[in-house]
Amino acid sequence: SQQGEEDPQALSIQEGENATMNCSYKTSINNLQWYRQNSGRGLVHLILIRSNEREKHSGRLRVTLDTSKKSSSLLITASRAADTASYFCATDESGGSYIPTFGRGTSLIVHP
Amino acid sequence: DVKVTQSSRYLVKRTGEKVFLECVQDMDHENMFWYRQDPGLGLRLIYFSYDVKMKEKGDIPEGYSVSREKKERFSLILESASTNQTSMYLCASSPRRTRFTNEQFFGPGTRLTVL
Numbered sequence: 698s699q700q701g702e703e704d705p706q707a708l709s710i711q712e713g714e715n716a717t718m719n720c721s722y723k724t725s726i727n728n729l730q731w732y733r734q735n736s737g738r739g740l741v742h743l744i745l746i747r748s749n750e751r752e753k754h755s756g757r758l759r760v761t762l763d764t765s766k767k768s769s770s771l772l773i774t775a776s777r778a779a780d781t782a783s784y785f786c787a788t789d790e791s792g793g794s795y796i797p798t799f800g801r802g803t804s805l806i807v808h809p
Numbered sequence: 810d811v812k813v814t815q816s817s818r819y820l821v822k823r824t825g826e827k828v829f830l831e832c833v834q835d836m837d838h839e840n841m842f843w844y845r846q847d848p849g850l851g852l853r854l855i856y857f858s859y860d861v862k863m864k865e866k867g868d869i870p871e872g873y874s875v876s877r878e879k880k881e882r883f884s885l886i887l888e889s890a891s892t893n894q895t896s897m898y899l900c901a902s903s904p905r906r907t908r909f910t911n912e913q914f915f916g917p918g919t920r921l922t923v924l
Contacts, residue, residue: 730912732913735844736919737897738918739813739899739901739915739917740899740901741915742913743915747914754838787913796854796913797913801849801851802851
């Protein structure tokens, strides 16, 4: 079963702009993770936010979590062409097996 | 630097063939996973393993089996490949599961085409 759903499915922006992607999920979670996938490659872990955290930063990445709305957002500031990739959220259900369940992803294109 | 390797980046097989996809991790992780990724469907879990010789079904195990004889190696087996198994296969590993540290490390993927 798929827990997280990203929105939008696709996003196209110019270099230097900010990119925001959202993830909604259905049940209570232990944590939420964001991953990046460059074309035809494996996924790379970006950031993990725990259910008792509201915001987390890593370099140009900012992740927020609103457990009351069951949603998260990933903000990439001052985007670069190298940020072009697909971005996935993965949720870990409370009381579950600690195995993250991935959404379908947001495809981001950053034009130079 | 942590590393998950997969035996092939691209593979072409015929319908009915037995196919082995190998995955090796050098991080001494307890958990290993096999996913398939298809356009519009995201990642779907096929099988996972918590320990040597342990295996558990994921969301879509039909048509697949797995083997974990050594901690570092997790193999995915297609007993009789079919065209609907054409997909990108991703292997991942993670340390012993806990509530807050279940980050997964992925291999580069194997793109399998079944003709």
